[in-house]
Amino acid sequence: xxxxxxxxxxxxxxxxxxxxxxxxxxxxxxxxxxxxxxxxxxxxxxxxxxxxxxxxxxxxxxxxxxxxxxxxxxxxxxxxxxxxxxxxxxxxxxxxxxxxxxxxxxxxxxxxxxxxxxxxxxxxxxxxxxxxxxxxxxxxxxxxxxxxxxxxxxxxxxxxxxxxxxxxxxxxxxxxxxxxxxxxxxxxxxxxxxxxxxxxxxxxxxxxxxxxxxxxxxxxxxxxxxxxxxxxxxxxxxxxxxxxxxxxxxxxxxxxxxxxxxxxxxxxxxxxxxxxxxxxxxxxxxxxxxxxxxxxxxxxxxxxxxxxxxxxxxxxxxxxxxxxxxxxxxxxxxxxxxxxxxxxxxxxxxxxxxxxxxxxxxxxxxxxxxxxxxxxxxxxxxxxxxxxxxxxxxxxxxxxxxxxxxxxxxxxxxxxxxxxxxxxxxxxxxxxxxxxxxxxxxxxxxxxxxxxxxxxxxxxxxxxxxxxxxxxxxxxxxxxxxxxxxxxxxxxxxxxxxxxxxxxxxxxxxxxxxxxxxxxxxxxxxxxxxxxxxxxxxxxxxxxxxxxxxxxxxxxxxxxxxxxxxxxxxxxxxxxxxxxxxxxxxxxxxxxxxxxxxxxxxxxxxxxxxxxxxxxxxxxxxxxxxxxxxxxxxxxxxxxxxxxxxxxx
Numbered sequence: 001x002x003x004x005x006x007x008x009x010x011x012x013x014x015x016x017x018x019x020x021x022x023x024x025x026x027x028x029x030x031x032x033x034x035x036x037x038x039x040x041x042x043x044x045x046x047x048x049x050x051x052x053x054x055x056x057x058x059x060x061x062x063x064x065x066x067x068x069x070x071x072x073x074x075x076x077x078x079x080x081x082x083x084x085x086x087x088x089x090x091x092x093x094x095x096x097x098x099x100x101x102x103x104x105x106x107x108x109x110x111x112x113x114x115x116x117x118x119x120x121x122x123x124x125x126x127x128x129x130x131x132x133x134x135x136x137x138x139x140x141x142x143x144x145x146x147x148x149x150x151x152x153x154x155x156x157x158x159x160x161x162x163x164x165x166x167x168x169x170x171x172x173x174x175x176x177x178x179x180x181x182x183x184x185x186x187x188x189x190x191x192x193x194x195x196x197x198x199x200x201x202x203x204x205x206x207x208x209x210x211x212x213x214x215x216x217x218x219x220x221x222x223x224x225x226x227x228x229x230x231x232x233x234x235x236x237x238x239x240x241x242x243x244x245x246x247x248x249x250x251x252x253x254x255x256x257x258x259x260x261x262x263x264x265x266x267x268x269x270x271x272x273x274x275x276x277x278x279x280x281x282x283x284x285x286x287x288x289x290x291x292x293x294x295x296x297x298x299x300x301x302x303x304x305x306x307x308x309x310x311x312x313x314x315x316x317x318x319x320x321x322x323x324x325x326x327x328x329x330x331x332x333x334x335x336x337x338x339x340x341x342x343x344x345x346x347x348x349x350x351x352x353x354x355x356x357x358x359x360x361x362x363x364x365x366x367x368x369x370x371x372x373x374x375x376x377x378x379x380x381x382x383x384x385x386x387x388x389x390x391x392x393x394x395x396x397x398x399x400x401x402x403x404x405x406x407x408x409x410x411x412x413x414x415x416x417x418x419x420x421x422x423x424x425x426x427x428x429x430x431x432x433x434x435x436x437x438x439x440x441x442x443x444x445x446x447x448x449x450x451x452x453x454x455x456x457x458x459x460x461x462x463x464x465x466x467x468x469x470x471x472x473x474x475x476x477x478x479x480x481x482x483x484x485x486x487x488x489x490x491x492x493x494x495x496x497x498x499x500x501x502x503x504x505x506x507x508x509x510x511x512x513x514x515x516x517x518x519x520x521x522x523x524x525x526x527x528x529x530x531x532x533x534x535x536x537x538x539x540x541x542x543x544x545x546x547x548x549x550x551x552x553x554x555x556x557x558x559x560x561x562x563x564x565x566x567x568x569x570x571x572x573x574x575x576x577x578x579x580x581x582x583x584x585x586x587x588x589x590x591x592x593x594x595x596x597x598x599x600x601x602x603x604x605x606x607x608x609x610x611x612x613x614x615x616x617x618x619x620x621x622x623x624x625x626x627x628x629x630x631x632x633x634x635x636x637x638x639x640x641x642x643x644x645x646x647x648x649x
Contacts, residue, residue: 066088163344182647193218452483489503576595
């Protein structure tokens with residue numbers, strides 16, 4: 001063996017670690033080229049767009065971020081969007097039913113609630129939160145699992161780039177960009193009378209490429225306490241369209257459209273139903289102004305109609321319209337400086353005769369300007385600054401800012417420090433509600449409710465070793481929340497009859513301290529293992545247990561994937577959560593004891609493009625509680641077929 005190869009092995013031993021050197025030592029000289037091709041698979045750094053509104057390596061992100069790839073989604077066996085987020089570091093997911101049919105509670109770094117108005121959720125960069133509650137209706141989102149290319153999760157405030165609802169994080173669901181000529185079919189069935197069918201087609205018409213998809217989903221839902229049968233059913237249809245048209249070398253256009261038609265039970269023994277009808281349209285244009293400059297324009301419209309019948313005193317109907325437009329400019333002046341600037345405008349119109357005391361429709365707008373500068377004064381130092389200013393509908397001028405420094409201690413190690421400030425706009429419901437949900441109870445909105453204020457500080461460390469086969473990310477964070485939007489009992493009487501008025505104000509404040517660690521190891525293609533740990537401690541200055549004990553103190557998750565050969569594969573996700581207190585709109589608080597959850601999937605690729613699979617969720621126990629809605633999450637099993645094949649012209 002040549003002296004050159006011996007020296008290469010020695011360098012690898014000291015620079016990359018003993019395991020990599022031992023693996024390399026087993027390779028014969030003739031296999032070195034093949035090994036180099038193998039390592040290239042891991043050396044490519046994942047790129048993200050959500051962190052800085054521009055495509056960049058994940059290790060260059062000024063905020064903590066995680067990517068769920070298309071392969072991660074396939075291996076998970078997840079039946080819902082929130083199941084894709086369940087085992088991620090810093091993310092807490094609860095299966096639950098609030099009074100308006102929202103079927104999941106998703107939070108980042110604490111403060112879980114029926115509607116997470118501190119968490120911004122995007123679809124291809126378009127906001128999908130409700131204009132009334134400022135939260136997300138997860139079950140009714142007009143997107144399908146088979147259409148998702150990847151999900152990017154930002155942990156921590158990013159309001160300087162995305163606006164006030166990005167106070168604790170951003171979840172950006174990015175759909176598949178049409179590329180070729182193919183058809184995808186999927187069918188699935190399982191426990192609780194679960195049944196779904198999905199199909200998608202990609203096609204090309206000259207320079208125009210498009211993808212059209214549809215999913216039908218139905219299941220019986222969960223049982224109640226002591227096996228009581230409930231009306232927790234789901235019947236839904238979802239359709240999506242995405243088109244891409246490159247009109248010149250410098251200009252491209254994208255068209256997005258979709259809708260969701262959902263009817264579901266509210267989980268009680270009564271035949272209460274919740275129905276939604278939603279559709280959206282979005283147009284995006286991208287223009288290259290030069291070799292280092294791009295301009296992107298986006299315009300979108302959303303229409304969401306809901307009706308609850310009968311529940312809490314009778315039918316409640318709402319209608320929401322949301323119009324957004326944004327211009328985004330990115331410029332790079334070489335390796336030392338990058339600039340991002342944007343201007344956006346949003347108009348929201350909401351209407352509900354029941355919620356708003358016969359006021360009819362309410363309209364508001366937000367005008368926002370923002371910018372970000374990335375400077376590299378030294379080879380191993382990157383400085384990032386962001387600033388935004390929002391002009392809200394009542395004349396508020398809400399600032400948001402972020403400052404970060406990245407120190408590249410070596411090509412494999414990055415240290416990150418960041419601090420930020422965000423103003424969080426109150427929901428239309430909390431400001432304008434005028435509603436009696438039940439006999440003797442009255443909800444009164446507060447027109448003077450001000451934005452909450454959130455300060456965040458965090459320190460992070462990232463390591464990419466063994467040719468990026470091993471990744472380690474760790475961080476510490478502290479968040480100070482002032483002026484939290486809180487409901488209080490304003491008045492209460494018992495004579496001649498019970499009467500209670502609930503009011504909203506900014507009287508509460510709190511702190512959140514935490515630590516996050518995640519580890520991922522991929523020794524070869526087709527084999528990987530991962531683990532993460534989250535510590536979250538929330539303190540509430542008014543002693544409200546619904547806030548201070550709502551986040552699990554400890555969360556541990558681990559899992560992996562293995563290609564077993566001959567087309568067989570298996571994956572497993574396991575998670576532990578310490579006990580917590582859960583609260584739901586219209587329900588009492590409930591102490592949830594600590595529990596484990598294990599999900600698994602086994603698949604067989606019977607032919608190219610054809611896979612048969614079985615999956616199970618909550619395998620460790622027959623059922624357990626996660627939310628204060630009186631429903632139990634059961635052990636479930638699913639089986640199905642995925643089939644993708646090409647089209648011939």
